[in-house]
Amino acid sequence: MNKEKVEILLIEDNPADLELTLNSLKKKNLANRVKVLTDGEEALDYLFNVCAPSGSEGCPHLILLDLKLPKISGLEVLERIRSNERTKMIPVVVLTSSEEEKDRIESYRLGVNSYIVKPVEFDSFAKVVSEIGFYWVLLNKPPY
């Protein structure tokens, strides 16, 4: 695995959550490989830009996606990622405050790889974020 290519795309508009997430990733030394975007439209533009037209060359190895985003909602972002040939294979983990069943079901219907509810308690939150980073970036082998 080429470590230079490892990259997490974090799509999160809440600055507090963003800082807490980055803080937690930092503890696993993953923070310097993170690209942060704060709305859905930006995120899609970025993805279609970096991903090579053939294969998924240049794509991030993990997308951490919040559902409540300005302009384009997280579910729509997910749908667009999955419907595009260039981006459809990127592992996507939804990291949200929503415990709503309809969000969860819809996310899986659209092909999410994992659905994580942000724990309220900070310790648990930090643990969850660092475990997600560890698992998807260091342990998991992406398809490209």
Next chain:
Amino acid sequence: MRLRTQFIITMLLFGIILVVIAASAIITNQLAEKAGLQERIAGNIAQGASELSYLSNDYLIYHESQQLKRWQSRFASFSTQVASLRADRPEQQALVANIRANQNRLKEVFDSVASAPGSPSRNQNAALNPEYLQVSWSRMAVQSQGLVSDASRLSQLVHQERDQLTKTRTMLMYVMMGLFGVFLLASYMLTYRRILKSIVTLRSGTAVIGSGNLDFVIEEGKNDEIGELARAFNRMTIDLKAVTASKADLEREIVEREQAEARLAYLASFPERNTNPIMEVDLDGVVRYMNPAALNLFPDLREKGLTHPWLVDWANTVRPFREGQTDTGVRDVDVGQHSYQQTFYYAAQDPFVRIYGLDITERKKADEALKKAHEELQDHTGRLEAANKELESFSYSVSHDLRSPLRAIAGFTRMILDEKGATFDPETRRKFGIIQENAEKMGQLIDNLLRLSRLGRAELHQSKLDMGGLVREVMQEIRMTDPEREFVTEIGDLPAAQGDPAMIRQLLANLLSNAVKFTRGKQGARIEVGSFERSGERVYYVKDNGVGFDMKYYNKLFGVFQRLVSESQFEGTGVGLAIVQRIVQRHGGRVWAEGQIQDGATFYFTLPSKEQG
């Protein structure tokens, strides 16, 4: 076997037996007679032998031709007698042969004497040699003696035989008579019994039928003349029944016709008695008949005719009848303050229209009221739906929007403590700790509230639940959160229930964790889970011996955010029992509790199965 055949056979057997008896009598008689004859002959032979002996003596002494002739003639008759002897038995045959041999020798001796010199056949006067005479005499005497003794013996034998025959005949007669008597008795018994039995059956059967029970069937028994009689009787009964039945049919038909006529007359009175207006109107609107109710309601109908509101728009109404399209119809008309429904029946052959009127004023009013109520209800439902939607979006916002700031408060507090905590004095650290605790607590509150609101909306997925297994699982999870706690659990017999597995699990978790929580610090803490049936209802309960509660505040027990114990004593959000109540209500069951301060609490709930509603 037919009786006639049986009689014939019996008579034939009688005849045969009689013939056998007669034949045996005749045969024995003949045998006896024959034996008697032989006896007589034997007697004659014995006598003849004696006589011949005397005659030959005389001849030997006197030597006269006269005596010779007498001897010869006697001998001839003697020979005839001997010739007629018949012998069947060997002993008799031997005797007869002896007799014949002796007879022949007697003849030889006598002939040799007669032909000897000096005999009368040669020389009448010549004297016989005395010596020779002596020898001849003794020889003849021997022969005669033998003859006499043989004949006597024979006679005796034949006599014995005859006696024997007579005895046998008598015996035979007795046996035959006995056999005949037995046969007579047997044939009498068989025939008499058979006939008598059949006749008794027939007689009792005919008595039953005679008493009027034509469904009775006489037992037909054997295939004989009485059986035929029974069959004939049964056939006759069936014929008789058919005749009786057709007569009954006829009578019933008459009764039915009478009833139908009465019914018709009764039906004809219907319009007269009917309280609804009924009338007959022809196609031009001329009233032909009005029942009393119609006359009472519309006294001016005949006079006003088509201008009366009852017959409004008559021409258009009857057009379909006139054109033969249909013969029925319905319409509503208003007469004064009343509304009527008119039902038409068109009798084309007459032709007129029969109108059945029905006052529907009340019904119309009720319909309108119902319609109004329905509209109101729909309006209400719409508002409720809107409110529900609002509530849903509110809870969604709560879920998403309230949790993020909380996490920020808790998270950043933690970060401050991590980064700068070492430089804080203890009091500052304590206060930061309080911020953290409360942030966490608020998070739990929000989670519980959301759970409660979701319970109200979530669909029930009913299935059969192993309550015992569920209780044990939940109990184990609770024990794992605090393995140090010591308490005794007693899980009784818990029958299966119908319910949503996730919800019932939540319900049990709340009740059991409450029980564990409120027995904390109690010596001999004990939690009992059980079930019983009361008035057809299955009741489950969770009982503890913890701090209990005051029944005075029972109405607050299941309320949201209602707590009956201070938080410094027992932590909690005050939502747990509200959730329990909501789950039980969603299942259509009931939940209630009993408690006493410092003396434990018992929570009961019922879960009706789907079928019970």
